[in-house]
Amino acid sequence: MSRIGRMPVVIPKGVTVDLNTDDGGTGVAVKGPKGALNQTMHKDMTVKIEDGKVIVTRPTDEKQHKALHGLTRTLINNMVTGVTDGYSKTLDIDGVGWRAQKQGKSVVFNIGYSHPVTVDETPGITFDVPAPTQVIISGADKQRVGQVAAEIRKLRLPEPYLGHGIKYAGERIRRKAGKAGKK
Numbered sequence: 001m002s003r004i005g006r007m008p009v010v011i012p013k014g015v016t017v018d019l020n021t022d023d024g025g026t027g028v029a030v031k032g033p034k035g036a037l038n039q040t041m042h043k044d045m046t047v048k049i050e051d052g053k054v055i056v057t058r059p060t061d062e063k064q065h066k067a068l069h070g071l072t073r074t075l076i077n078n079m080v081t082g083v084t085d086g087y088s089k090t091l092d093i094d095g096v097g098w099r100a101q102k103q104g105k106s107v108v109f110n111i112g113y114s115h116p117v118t119v120d121e122t123p124g125i126t127f128d129v130p131a132p133t134q135v136i137i138s139g140a141d142k143q144r145v146g147q148v149a150a151e152i153r154k155l156r157l158p159e160p161y162l163g164h165g166i167k168y169a170g171e172r173i174r175r176k177a178g179k180a181g182k183k
Contacts, residue, residue, distance in 0.1 A: 005069030008053035009077045012084055017054055017076075019047055028054075028076055032083025035124060035140040039079060045072045054080075082140035089149035090169035091135045094158070099132035107135060111156045111166065119152055134169075 020027035025043040046057045058069040098111045106120040128136040139145045158165030160176040
């Protein structure tokens with residue numbers, strides 16, 4: 001039995017979980033204080049709500065069913081966590097004169113290009129700029145928060161010689177030595 005898959009997902013107060021079964025799979029809708037999320041699970045997985053807990057079961061012990069068992073439970077748990085607490089990623093900007101500035105519902109990046117780069121908020125994703133060299137991306141959907149953070153990081157990837165670029169908070173960049181010079 002999958003160690004992760006067999007654990008029930010506890011539904012906290014203020015959160016509602018609705019199931020919708022059709023031919024394509026089980027649709028799970030989660031609503032909470034931070035928003036609402038929907039996802040369709042694989043048709044082989046059985047999702048039930050019992051005693052304020054979501055329980056996921058699998059039909060057989062095939063390798064694919066074992067993998068889907070843990071995945072389905074984790075996706076539901078991430079949805080419940082997202083609508084109660086939310087997710088966030090912090091990006092740090094490192095470079096001489098490089099900065100970010102919030103303007104309305106978008107963030108303007110000055111990161112060494114000849115023009116400023118503007119990134120707009122999408123529904124369910126919010127930006128916060130507590131310092132000119134720091135951007136916090138927040139939202140209820142873990143996958144979308146990570147995707148937006150990765151797209152912003154891709155604007156200026158950290159380079160290995162000086163370490164300039166946009167990186168995740170706490171990310172360690174492997175540095176290269178550079179030229180040795182003439183002796």
